[in-house]
Amino acid sequence: MTTLSMKDRILNLPPYCFGFLFGRPARSNSKRAQHKFIERLNASRQKMLLVILLTTSALMASGSALANEWFETLKGEATDQQLHQFLYEMPKGGDLHHHMSGSGFSEWWYELALAAEKDGYRYYTKVKLNNCRDYGGQSFKTTPYHLMFQTIVEAKWQALPECEQAEYLSLDALDEVQKQAWMNSIRLDKSYEGRDEFFETHWQRLGDLTANPYLRGELILKNFQAFSDEGLIYVEPQVTSLGYERPDGSSIDPYEVAAILRARLAEPDFKALGMTYRFQLAILRFLPGAEDHLAYAYKFVAENDPYVAVNMVGREDNDKGYPLRFLPTLRALRHEYGNVRLSIHAGEVDEPNFHVRDTLLLGADRIGHGLNLITDPDTMRLMRHGPYMVEINLVSNLLLEYYDDYKSHPFPEYLRIGIPVALSTDDRGMWDSTMTDEFFVAVREFNLSWDEIQQLSENSLKYAFLPEEEKSQLIETYRQRTARFEKRFKKSGISALKASNAPKRAFICNRYDICAP
Numbered sequence: 001m002t003t004l005s006m007k008d009r010i011l012n013l014p015p016y017c018f019g020f021l022f023g024r025p026a027r028s029n030s031k032r033a034q035h036k037f038i039e040r041l042n043a044s045r046q047k048m049l050l051v052i053l054l055t056t057s058a059l060m061a062s063g064s065a066l067a068n069e070w071f072e073t074l075k076g077e078a079t080d081q082q083l084h085q086f087l088y089e090m091p092k093g094g095d096l097h098h099h100m101s102g103s104g105f106s107e108w109w110y111e112l113a114l115a116a117e118k119d120g121y122r123y124y125t126k127v128k129l130n131n132c133r134d135y136g137g138q139s140f141k142t143t144p145y146h147l148m149f150q151t152i153v154e155a156k157w158q159a160l161p162e163c164e165q166a167e168y169l170s171l172d173a174l175d176e177v178q179k180q181a182w183m184n185s186i187r188l189d190k191s192y193e194g195r196d197e198f199f200e201t202h203w204q205r206l207g208d209l210t211a212n213p214y215l216r217g218e219l220i221l222k223n224f225q226a227f228s229d230e231g232l233i234y235v236e237p238q239v240t241s242l243g244y245e246r247p248d249g250s251s252i253d254p255y256e257v258a259a260i261l262r263a264r265l266a267e268p269d270f271k272a273l274g275m276t277y278r279f280q281l282a283i284l285r286f287l288p289g290a291e292d293h294l295a296y297a298y299k300f301v302a303e304n305d306p307y308v309a310v311n312m313v314g315r316e317d318n319d320k321g322y323p324l325r326f327l328p329t330l331r332a333l334r335h336e337y338g339n340v341r342l343s344i345h346a347g348e349v350d351e352p353n354f355h356v357r358d359t360l361l362l363g364a365d366r367i368g369h370g371l372n373l374i375t376d377p378d379t380m381r382l383m384r385h386g387p388y389m390v391e392i393n394l395v396s397n398l399l400l401e402y403y404d405d406y407k408s409h410p411f412p413e414y415l416r417i418g419i420p421v422a423l424s425t426d427d428r429g430m431w432d433s434t435m436t437d438e439f440f441v442a443v444r445e446f447n448l449s450w451d452e453i454q455q456l457s458e459n460s461l462k463y464a465f466l467p468e469e470e471k472s473q474l475i476e477t478y479r480q481r482t483a484r485f486e487k488r489f490k491k492s493g494i495s496a497l498k499a500s501n502a503p504k505r506a507f508i509c510n511r512y513d514i515c516a517p
């Protein structure tokens with residue numbers, strides 16, 4: 001800062017000051033000599049100015065490198081395992097983009113499903129096929145007959161014909177092989193699994209587990225705990241309140257669901273975490289009735305804490321959910337509601353198109369993914385140093401096959417030309433990864449500086465859907481924690497690591513060989 005203002009002062013000096021810098025001109029009797037002198041003086045001035053500018057820039061560059069030297073040294077000296085642990089212990093800001101049902105790790109789902117019996121929910125899952133149905137039917141429905149590991153509640157299992165009942169086992173009766181297969185069926189564990197496996201089978205398999213509001217409350221707690229362990233202080237998950245059922249299969253009103261979740265969030269174990277949070281309500285954008293769902297979501301969010309925002313999700317390669325479809329609905333809703341924020345998935349697609357531009361027109365303040373923004377130069381210019389943030393999900397983008405590797409990912413371009421960005425985890429339960437892994441990928445693949453790491457974390461608070469005062473407090477907390485953390489490592493380098501306890505899940509183990517012993 002000081003150097004920059006010095007440069008500014010030099011540039012703003014009035015011309016006579018350069019006379020002072022170069023000494024006073026000699027006296028000349030002829031106009032020609034005077035003219036030559038002025039020419040020489042101007043040339044010298046220009047040269048001197050150039051030297052000053054170059055020196056100033058060099059000073060600025062070396063100044064910022066010097067400020068981060070400890071981190072550059074650490075990056076060079078640390079093993080991948082140590083860098084990963086450093087990033088785990090590092091204070092972080094928030095996660096502004098994750099889906100609650102996609103954020104549950106397989107073992108959490110299994111554990112919570114068994115524990116749900118205390119609330120009257122008992123689950124069955126499909127472990128074999130007995131060819132109970134006629135040829136030709138049920139291949140392409142939301143839950144096709146042949147899809148293994150569909151999990152249903154007991155009442156629905158009882159309603160099945162006997163032949164189909166025999167295809168299911170109660171979850172607590174699975175043997176080790178079946179249990180492992182069940183857990184693998186809701187995460188991308190094979191190299192050939194990707195976008196279709198994720199979009200077309202994971203939620204379909206989770207089935208009735210996603211319709212239990214009590215289980216959802218426990219899932220939120222596990223998520224908050226895991227994020228808190230990773231040093232996050234704010235989360236803004238997408239938590240649905242629609243489609244919940246009682247053990248007998250009858251539906252539960254979304255307002256009742258919100259009340260159940262609020263009651264759970266008020267309990268001491270949540271409070272003890274000290275996590276600040278707000279919820280988003282997501283709607284599926286390509287459904288026939290999506291406009292009505294959007295209108296309902298606005299009303300619901302306006303009337304229910306801790307919901308503050310609406311999101312629109314669903315694979316963008318299904319063009320029935322294109323952004324401008326929702327412009328008339330949103331404009332009508334803005335006649336009535338002034339307190340609902342919008343973050344919308346856009347540009348999570350392979351083809352170049354104007355989805356990000358159109359989504360800004362919809363009124364979104366944040367863009368989820370924004371991958372193909374880079375193909376739209378006008379919107380790129382618009383977003384530089386602008387008020388709209390792109391939520392970056394590095395692990396998600398790779399596993400859902402938008403990139404084969406990180407060489408062509410637009411994240412560093414956005415970050416380094418001043419488009420606001422922050423890292424988030426999207427559906428980390430299904431990637432089997434963590435927020436620490438997102439930072440690890442960013443640092444290792446794009447050589448992030450310490451300043452850039454802090455900028456990402458600060459953005460994840462600055463662009464949160466929170467009142468200004470609350471944001472400022474969180475940013476202050478983040479800065480204080482970071483200052484203490486920095487001090488440790490500036491003093492002792494990588495030996496300041498406390499332990500080796502960072503979760504080393506499948507993604508980071510398979511791709512970067514950072515594995516649990």
Ligand SMILES: [Zn+2]
Pocket residue numbers: 097098099313345368426
């Ligand atoms: Zn998402």
